[in-house]
Amino acid sequence: MRFLFVHGTGVRREGYDPLFELVARELRARFPDADVVPCYWGDEHGATLSAGGASIPGFAGLPMGAPGSLDGQPGHAGQADPADWPDWPEAPDRADGGWTLLLVDPLCELRVLAELPTEDDGFGIPGAHAPGQAVADRLAALASEFAPEVAPEPAPEVAPEPTASPASGPAAGPAAAGTPAADELATLLAATALAAHLPAALRRLAAAEEFAEACEQAVDAAAAAELTAATARALTAELLAAAGPRALCTADERDRLAELLADRLGGTARGPLGRAAGVLGRLGMRVGGQRLLERRRGALTVGATPALGDILRYQARGGPLRAYLAERIAAAPGPTVVIGHSLGGIALVDCLALAAADRGVPPDLRLLVTVGSQAPFLHELGALNGLEPGSGLPSGFPDWLNIYDPGDLLGYRAAPVFPGDPRVTDHEVSSRQPFPYCHSAYFKLPALYDRIAAALAAAPTTPATAPAALAATPTTPATAPTTRTPAAGPTGGAGPADATAPEDGG
Numbered sequence: 001m002r003f004l005f006v007h008g009t010g011v012r013r014e015g016y017d018p019l020f021e022l023v024a025r026e027l028r029a030r031f032p033d034a035d036v037v038p039c040y041w042g043d044e045h046g047a048t049l050s051a052g053g054a055s056i057p058g059f060a061g062l063p064m065g066a067p068g069s070l071d072g073q074p075g076h077a078g079q080a081d082p083a084d085w086p087d088w089p090e091a092p093d094r095a096d097g098g099w100t101l102l103l104v105d106p107l108c109e110l111r112v113l114a115e116l117p118t119e120d121d122g123f124g125i126p127g128a129h130a131p132g133q134a135v136a137d138r139l140a141a142l143a144s145e146f147a148p149e150v151a152p153e154p155a156p157e158v159a160p161e162p163t164a165s166p167a168s169g170p171a172a173g174p175a176a177a178g179t180p181a182a183d184e185l186a187t188l189l190a191a192t193a194l195a196a197h198l199p200a201a202l203r204r205l206a207a208a209e210e211f212a213e214a215c216e217q218a219v220d221a222a223a224a225a226e227l228t229a230a231t232a233r234a235l236t237a238e239l240l241a242a243a244g245p246r247a248l249c250t251a252d253e254r255d256r257l258a259e260l261l262a263d264r265l266g267g268t269a270r271g272p273l274g275r276a277a278g279v280l281g282r283l284g285m286r287v288g289g290q291r292l293l294e295r296r297r298g299a300l301t302v303g304a305t306p307a308l309g310d311i312l313r314y315q316a317r318g319g320p321l322r323a324y325l326a327e328r329i330a331a332a333p334g335p336t337v338v339i340g341h342s343l344g345g346i347a348l349v350d351c352l353a354l355a356a357a358d359r360g361v362p363p364d365l366r367l368l369v370t371v372g373s374q375a376p377f378l379h380e381l382g383a384l385n386g387l388e389p390g391s392g393l394p395s396g397f398p399d400w401l402n403i404y405d406p407g408d409l410l411g412y413r414a415a416p417v418f419p420g421d422p423r424v425t426d427h428e429v430s431s432r433q434p435f436p437y438c439h440s441a442y443f444k445l446p447a448l449y450d451r452i453a454a455a456l457a458a459a460p461t462t463p464a465t466a467p468a469a470l471a472a473t474p475t476t477p478a479t480a481p482t483t484r485t486p487a488a489g490p491t492g493g494a495g496p497a498d499a500t501a502p503e504d505g506g
Helices: 013-030 099-104 108-115 131-145 180-191 195-207 209-217 221-246 251-264 280-284 289-295 297-317 319-329 343-357 375-381 437-444 446-458 468-472
Strands: 002-006 035-039 336-341 365-371 400-404 424-428 482-484
Touching (some): 002 013, 002 343, 013 437, 013 446, 035 319, 099 108, 099 221, 108 209, 108 221, 131 195, 180 251, 195 209, 209 221, 221 437, 297 343, 343 365, 400 446
Parallel strands (some): 002 035, 365 400, 400 424, 424 482
16 A cells, blocks of 8 residues: 655645654554655745745845745744744634643743742741752753753763762652653654754743743742743743644643653642733733734744745646646555645645546545645635536545544535535544644544544445536535544543544544
8 A cells, every 4th residue: 555645835844754754654553564655845846935035025035045945044944033933823712721822922921920929938048049949950950951962071080989879869859861751751852843942942941031030939839839830831832832833742742741841840740820820811912013013024924934825826836736746646556545734635636636527536546635624615715726616526536534623723624515425524633732733733643544544444445436416516515424533631542521422433
């Protein structure tokens, strides 16, 4: 079985490669003999600013890197400096635990703690660190541990010191490096594509005025526990903000990451946050206004260019990308599954619909899988290149499994748009991440790959064919085939609230 993975809008090489490795690993775990093939199009068919952003009022342009490229800018290759990234839209109500605001303003809880009044009884132990300073010291130690490695100078030979006992050595403190908790932290950072951002996030947080002020306010054990929890959550939010939609992180992974970081800081991410939560609503009302938008217009436009630009470029000149996809699909014989994320799903639907109406799709194409795709919405608008407005799918179009997350504002249902067509099935999943992070989190969900396996197991060897009348004209609304995977709980299974959710269908 050959699987062809087509990425979505805004993805460039540095983001595609780790995503492809993840998808290939999960597919091969279910299909050991699978040939998982990359289909990367971002460089050749993606959007660039051909004049370096010269059209943007008040923007000096992109002075570094090749004209029309976003490479060479501060921060990540192909992106503007994360500090200048646009604020993400507010998440749906399904986001919990204050993360909606943290993902917009990672320092918000620390800022609240710094502003809250405290009562120092004046009976501190002389020479002892204040509780808040102890948290600051642990953060500094963590920053040193994850600092970029520098080759050490040769040390003079000295007699070995006696080995410290576990009670007196450094490992007796919070989750020292080399312990199982530290190993889990490193593994989780790598799995979520956040590891590269940790050194810079630690430096930013340690140098933040809000953190220093919050440490000064933590004068007792209770305040220090609250500070530790807020610091771990702030660091987690900093990591996610730096990675942006490239983060491959579910809500469970995010929460576990905060717990591991809090453990390294000597506390727990589940510590009390009542005082901060009581005033965070006021912070949520802070709006930048027109002047802030004008000042940040250049960074906003540059940061949005890959994602928004790819969509606009495809809608205006999508022929070359569709031709490239058709070439890749026909490149090898044998049973084939095509998987398209976001804009990749739009292009695949267009490509296959046009092929089915013309020369026909390859007979070995077993399944089309779209993930977080806007193709159904565009067809409702009459803006899908491959289909006439209001028409059904042509005869010969393959079976179509459409996977969406209700929290993903860029994911849409397909079955209600093609009612009565047995080839089209929707399947609902949930990463419990807010938008836009849920748009990239699909491929961390085992349910996605399990549902693909179930669809292939249930599918006939030849694609189903719609009746001629159904393919030519729209039909009256009917009950759409939709299955649902329960939202993942802390162990990856169904959460208690989803215990009655239906099982995956065929």
